Amino acid sequence: MIYHWKTNIIKRHFIHSLILIIPILLGSCTTQKTEVSISSGSNGSGYQKISSQIKLSANSIGQIEVTDNYDSQGSQQNLERLLNREVDFAIVQLDVASEPMREGKVKTLLVLTQEYLHIVTKDDNDIKTLADLQGKRVIIGAEGSGIYFTAKRIFEASNINVNEVKSNEKRLEKLINSEIDAFVYVGPLATSEKFQKELHQAPRLRFIPINPSLINYLTIQFPESYQGKIIPQGTYKPLPQLPNQDLLTISTPGALITRPDVNKRKVSLLTWAIISNFRQYSPFYPELASQQNASLLSEGLIYIHPGAQQVFNDGDPRVAWQRYLQENKPLQAAFIMLVSTSSLGFLISWWRKRKQNNLLKANLQTIPELRQLLDNNPQKATEEIENLRQKYRLMLIDGKVSPEVYEQIEKMTQIFSEQCKRWQEKQKELSYNQILQLMDQWEQQMPEHFLSKYEQLESSHNQYKEMLKSGKLDLQTYLQMIQLTFVFSNSFSLNTAKDNKNNFSN
Structure with missing residues (x-):
């Protein structure tokens, strides 16, 4: 009973709005020659x-x-x-x-x-x-x-x-x-x-x-x-x-x-x-x-x-x-009052709210997809989340998203953006540790395993090249890794030459 009572009220408001609005539209769109x-x-x-x-x-x-x-x-x-x-x-x-x-x-x-x-x-x-x-x-x-x-x-x-x-x-x-x-x-x-x-x-x-x-x-x-x-x-x-x-x-x-x-x-x-x-x-x-x-x-x-x-x-x-209607401010105000106090206003508000909720849902679906990308390509994930944040900023400026909804979306995207940055820093740290570990192993086992350690360094070089191509490393980090392997290579060459010289002397 309550449901039907509310439905009848909405219908009456809607009909009342149409009675007020239709004469305005018809008066402007007459077909008389x-x-x-x-x-x-x-x-x-x-x-x-x-x-x-x-x-x-x-x-x-x-x-x-x-x-x-x-x-x-x-x-x-x-x-x-x-x-x-x-x-x-x-x-x-x-x-x-x-x-x-x-x-x-x-x-x-x-x-x-x-x-x-x-x-x-x-x-x-x-x-x-x-x-x-x-x-x-x-x-x-x-x-x-x-x-x-x-x-x-x-x-x-x-x-x-x-x-x-x-x-x-x-x-x-x-x-x-x-x-x-x-x-x-x-x-x-x-x-x-x-x-x-x-x-x-x-x-x-x-x-x-x-x-x-x-x-x-x-x-x-x-x-x-x-x-x-x-x-x-x-x-x-x-x-x-x-x-x-x-x-x-x-x-x-x-x-x-x-x-x-x-x-x-x-x-x-x-x-x-x-x-x-x-x-x-x-x-x-x-x-x-x-x-x-x-x-x-x-x-x-x-x-x-x-x-x-x-x-x-x-x-x-x-x-x-x-x-x-666009140029007449008093008429705009009257029209807005009419819409906001009628079922037509209710329908428009409901439609806008639904549209804003759809934006929130879309954002909630996008972030998990980017989180999967984060494991394999943190640099790409960072670029994608920043592009998404920029998109919502422009929508806010154009009035396509309400400030309240934008604030919720920005919180979610900002959290994920910070995760991406931390993950990139973590990868850099892991890469540096891996190089340092190789250095320690190289120093401990020199000169017994020169060749095998050199091959490990070369393998690391190739590994970092692939990581750069796939976006797992940025260019600056890659260049630092190359510099380290270059230093090791030179050290290896110098030690090898020295060892060869000693052997020749003996």
């Missing part, structure tokens, strides 16, 4: 393709759903929609978003591509530098696009006035027919199918380099927006080479951005969805294909949303409740 919206680009554009990949990434983690029904002209229109709260996220060139970032209106999540500045002209004209475009007819992209924004900034920064053609339509055809002198394109390196097709259709084209002084100015004025880059020789055409040499230009990151007030969990989930599938973005960011991790996705970012930063620091946000 979070919906987010993204403004990307026109159908078939690079931004639209990146957005499609983001959808696939979101589906792979199962807790977030992405909608993208926002046909756009590009970066400027995407940024405007984000600021007007029409969408949660936008894909934008960071030079377009630089001013709102500095004002704290937008935050970054990830870099999804690097967009290079290309200024394209015909190979047979006299336009060789950026300054040669002064007064020329140049297509600078459609208003609302990132190309338009970057082109305007480049020409304003370099004090070059061009006849602006605000369009992207039939730009190659117009260049070939000399209706324009050049056009500007900003996009990932050699990944835009449309741009690649245009370059292969044209007979001979040239890229115009950006001079280093302009690059220095832009990277100092807008460090969050621009980097100096090289377009390698032959990137777009092997024959004739396009460009015909390594070309200096600038790039700006194409990034996923959001507002500071967007829910932190939304940001964390979307960031993790992309990071956990980072290789899938290599068509838009080729360098990712050879990377071991997703570090390039955050390279150069300054104004990072806290939700994205949390993922960079801690990883998967779906287990954030565990980190929250």
